[in-house]
Amino acid sequence: MKSYLAAAIQMTSVPNLEKNLAQAEEFIDLAVHQGAELVGLPENFSFMGEEKDKLAQVEAIAKESEIFLKKMAQRYQVTILGGSYPVPVGDSGKFYNTSTLIDPNGQEVARYQKVHLFDVNVPDGNTYRESSTVMAGSQTPPIYFSEKLGNIGLSVCYDVRFPELYRYLSHKGADILFIPAAFTAFTGKDHWQVLLQARAIENTAYVIAPAQTGVNYARRQTHGHAVIIDPWGMILADAGEKPGVAIAEINFSRLEQVRRQMPSLQHRVFI
Numbered sequence: 357m358k359s360y361l362a363a364a365i366q367m368t369s370v371p372n373l374e375k376n377l378a379q380a381e382e383f384i385d386l387a388v389h390q391g392a393e394l395v396g397l398p399e400n401f402s403f404m405g406e407e408k409d410k411l412a413q414v415e416a417i418a419k420e421s422e423i424f425l426k427k428m429a430q431r432y433q434v435t436i437l438g439g440s441y442p443v444p445v446g447d448s449g450k451f452y453n454t455s456t457l458i459d460p461n462g463q464e465v466a467r468y469q470k471v472h473l474f475d476v477n478v479p480d481g482n483t484y485r486e487s488s489t490v491m492a493g494s495q496t497p498p499i500y501f502s503e504k505l506g507n508i509g510l511s512v513c514y515d516v517r518f519p520e521l522y523r524y525l526s527h528k529g530a531d532i533l534f535i536p537a538a539f540t541a542f543t544g545k546d547h548w549q550v551l552l553q554a555r556a557i558e559n560t561a562y563v564i565a566p567a568q569t570g571v572n573y574a575r576r577q578t579h580g581h582a583v584i585i586d587p588w589g590m591i592l593a594d595a596g597e598k599p600g601v602a603i604a605e606i607n608f609s610r611l612e613q614v615r616r617q618m619p620s621l622q623h624r625v626f627i
């Protein structure tokens with residue numbers, strides 16, 4: 357398989373759908389002009405805001421996000437991950453925190469509904485109750501098996517704390533793990549990079565982690581540091597703290613080399 361460039365986009369999404377889509381378009385354009393063929397957007401790329409504000413506009417956010425992703429993938433002829441956006445679940449008043457992967461034909465090739473919900477009182481005083489508006493997904497995460505891009509497994513944000521999800525993905529053949537996020541600034545400073553490197557190292561897989569950064573709304577501040585990590589755990593690119601793009605090469609001979617040097621996947625006993 358040929359090497360190619362992947363991009364992890366970093367945004368400060370706000371409670372304004374149009375503004376966020378315009379920002380995402382700018383960064384997709386930038387990533388493609390730098391040669392990226394696989395482009396990831398962060399969790400909640402199209403809307404970050406109070407849950408009640410999100411709920412009030414959820415139909416439009418879901419519809420416009422899907423139209424946007426398909427348009428971008430076709431226009432730029434790249435594969436795009438819509439890190440996540442809310443998709444209403446019938447008339448339940450809740451939505452799935454949904455991540456979709458769209459190929460250059462504008463076809464959806466994978467869809468994942470976030471399984472682990474962030475119901476946490478963070479020690480900085482912020483309280484998160486994702487389950488008050490989000491329905492937990494009940495399906496195992498999908499892998500898109502691509503002859504051109506490799507086998508790409510999906511996940512979202514808080515999932516990164518549950519290594520069994522990634523073990524499942526690598527067991528099923530994933531070479532690349534997408535971990536789009538809106539990590540809190542408080543937890544991010546101590547946990548983000550360590551968790552991502554651990555998932556890359558233990559699964560000897562590439563990790564592509566698009567991220568939210570800065571002040572998104574009210575007291576919500578996100579950590580940034582969208583990164584791409586190689587299967588040895590090396591940080592290949594880091595977007596820092598400002599909105600932007602992290603770009604790095606996905607190289608299958610490097611992947612095979614690491615899997616020869618450190619054959620831990622072959623030594624698995626439990627799963």
Ligand SMILES: O=C(O)CNC(=O)[C@H](CS)NC(=O)CCC(=O)C(=O)O
Nearest residue numbers: 400405474486513514538539540543
């Ligand atoms: O708050 C918002 O508006 C946006 N947040 C999100 O989209 C999600 C669900 S609340 N955030 C996380 O999962 C953070 C996980 C995390 O930070 C950790 O695991 O430490």
